[in-house]
Amino acid sequence: MRKLTTPFIGLSAGMLFVAPWIINAAPYESTMGLVQKVFYFHFPAAILFLASAIICGIASLRFLFFKKPTADAWAVASAELGLLFGAMTLVTGPLWARKAWGVWWVWDPRLTMSLVLFLIFAAYAILRKYGGPGSDKLAAGMALFGMLNVPFIYVSVNIWRTLHPMTSVVPTLPTEFGIPLWFCFAAFTMLFVALLNLRATLALHEARVEALYLDEDEA
Amino acid sequence: MNDFFRVAWHVVRKDMTVEIRSKEILLTTLLFAVSVVLIFSFAIVREGRAPDDVAAGILWVAISFAGTLAMGRTFERERYNDTLRALLLAPADRPAIYAGKLLGLLLLLGLVEIMLVPLVALLFNAPIFAFPGMLIALLVAGTLGFAAVGTLFAAMLVRVRSRDTLLPVLLYPITVPVMICGVRGTAALFQATPDEPMARLWMGILVAWDVIFVTLALWTFEPVMTE
Numbered sequence: 001m002r003k004l005t006t007p008f009i010g011l012s013a014g015m016l017f018v019a020p021w022i023i024n025a026a027p028y029e030s031t032m033g034l035v036q037k038v039f040y041f042h043f044p045a046a047i048l049f050l051a052s053a054i055i056c057g058i059a060s061l062r063f064l065f066f067k068k069p070t071a072d073a074w075a076v077a078s079a080e081l082g083l084l085f086g087a088m089t090l091v092t093g094p095l096w097a098r099k100a101w102g103v104w105w106v107w108d109p110r111l112t113m114s115l116v117l118f119l120i121f122a123a124y125a126i127l128r129k130y131g132g133p134g135s136d137k138l139a140a141g142m143a144l145f146g147m148l149n150v151p152f153i154y155v156s157v158n159i160w161r162t163l164h165p166m167t168s169v170v171p172t173l174p175t176e177f178g179i180p181l182w183f184c185f186a187a188f189t190m191l192f193v194a195l196l197n198l199r200a201t202l203a204l205h206e207a208r209v210e211a212l213y214l215d216e217d218e219a
Numbered sequence: 220m221n222d223f224f225r226v227a228w229h230v231v232r233k234d235m236t237v238e239i240r241s242k243e244i245l246l247t248t249l250l251f252a253v254s255v256v257l258i259f260s261f262a263i264v265r266e267g268r269a270p271d272d273v274a275a276g277i278l279w280v281a282i283s284f285a286g287t288l289a290m291g292r293t294f295e296r297e298r299y300n301d302t303l304r305a306l307l308l309a310p311a312d313r314p315a316i317y318a319g320k321l322l323g324l325l326l327l328l329g330l331v332e333i334m335l336v337p338l339v340a341l342l343f344n345a346p347i348f349a350f351p352g353m354l355i356a357l358l359v360a361g362t363l364g365f366a367a368v369g370t371l372f373a374a375m376l377v378r379v380r381s382r383d384t385l386l387p388v389l390l391y392p393i394t395v396p397v398m399i400c401g402v403r404g405t406a407a408l409f410q411a412t413p414d415e416p417m418a419r420l421w422m423g424i425l426v427a428w429d430v431i432f433v434t435l436a437l438w439t440f441e442p443v444m445t446e
């Protein structure tokens with residue numbers, strides 16, 4: 001996995017560099033016009049936001065129930081990426097909504113629960129930073145509860161009638177809209193995987209240094 | 220299974236005995252809840268009249284604030300007296316200990332709510348006797364969901380630095396779904412023309428969240444409390 005980090009970062013940097021031209025080449029959406037192009041960044045960010053919650057939850061599950069100490073590093077890494085991609089989702093969303101719906105924000109189920117999930121990630125980060133020793137298990141418990149929101153956020157637009165487009169929009173997208181979308185999605189996903197790897201490796205190194213210090217103290 | 224309830228009952232009885240002797244948590248929580256309601260009434264009452272449809276929101280804010288205070292204190296007492304380790308060393312199922320702690324907290328919060336609900340009804344014109352059964356069910360289910368997560372987090376936070384500030388920061392985002400269902404359901408009952416089917420709908424969602432939260436909390440209590 002680690003060998004892929006450098007090529008992934010290079011490739012995603014290149015792809016994100018040319019993304020503006022590809023997005024520019026896509027046709028205008030008939031009702032929303034130019035502002036619909038926010039979608040090409042909003043959708044990948046939102047999907048990776050949800051993915052990071054799932055990765056964080058599964059890693060925490062392995063850490064708590066199967067006593068895998070290395071899983072904790074993956075949980076930390078994905079939680080921080082959740083903050084990053086969550087921020088991207090929550091910034092691009094209102095930019096689009098202002099033009100498409102006329103308001104920056106509505107309290108519909110998907111928007112509300114996305115904000116809540118972002119707050120859960122923020123609380124997780126604060127706990128990890130200021131909780132001190134013993135906070136890793138609590139953080140893992142927190143991540144498990146946070147993961148519950150993901151299916152809810154995903155299906156919410158199909159259950160309640162809301163302003164947010166339904167999940168059926170993406171699979172039925174015409175090809176000329178689909179190409180820039182999946183291009184951006186691939187670029188962001190590679191960036192996500194590379195950052196996840198780097199951050200998890202860093203967390204593992206931190207844990208090793210910590211263990212070495214403790215050994216030194218005892219000796 | 221019988222053992223489970225026996226252990227839970229012993230934990231409840233222990234907590235209640237301590238509480239009846241000191242009354243510390245009940246009195247502080249109750250006074251705090253009343254203060255919250257009073258601050259709200261000073262903040263929003265204009266020209267001697269409260270705005271319509273605010274009672275449900277204020278009631279649930281007061282319950283969640285007071286609940287946070289109470290759950291922090293129940294485990295602080297165990298930490299202060301160094302009895303948490305003894306409790307965990309007891310040859311009993313950890314989930315049963317959790318269930319006992321949760322029941323104790325629910326009893327306390329129930330007592331607080333018995334005094335809080337009429338106060339809110341009085342100050343903000345809430346028709347609490349229109350659908351008393353539904354209102355009680357919403358209060359019980361909402362408090363259960365909130366306290367189920369709160370008990371778990373408060374127990375885990377005992378070993379963590381700056382636990383008093385962290386508890387609300389961690390607890391509120393997680394319990395937002397329960398709060399939304401509680402507030403919406405109660406608001407439907409408190410409207411000028413009460414909407415019972417709407418309250419029933421929110422009650423259903425609330426019960427679903429309760430089941431999820433209680434199951435997950437019972438399930439995670441054991442590994443998180445193991446050294």
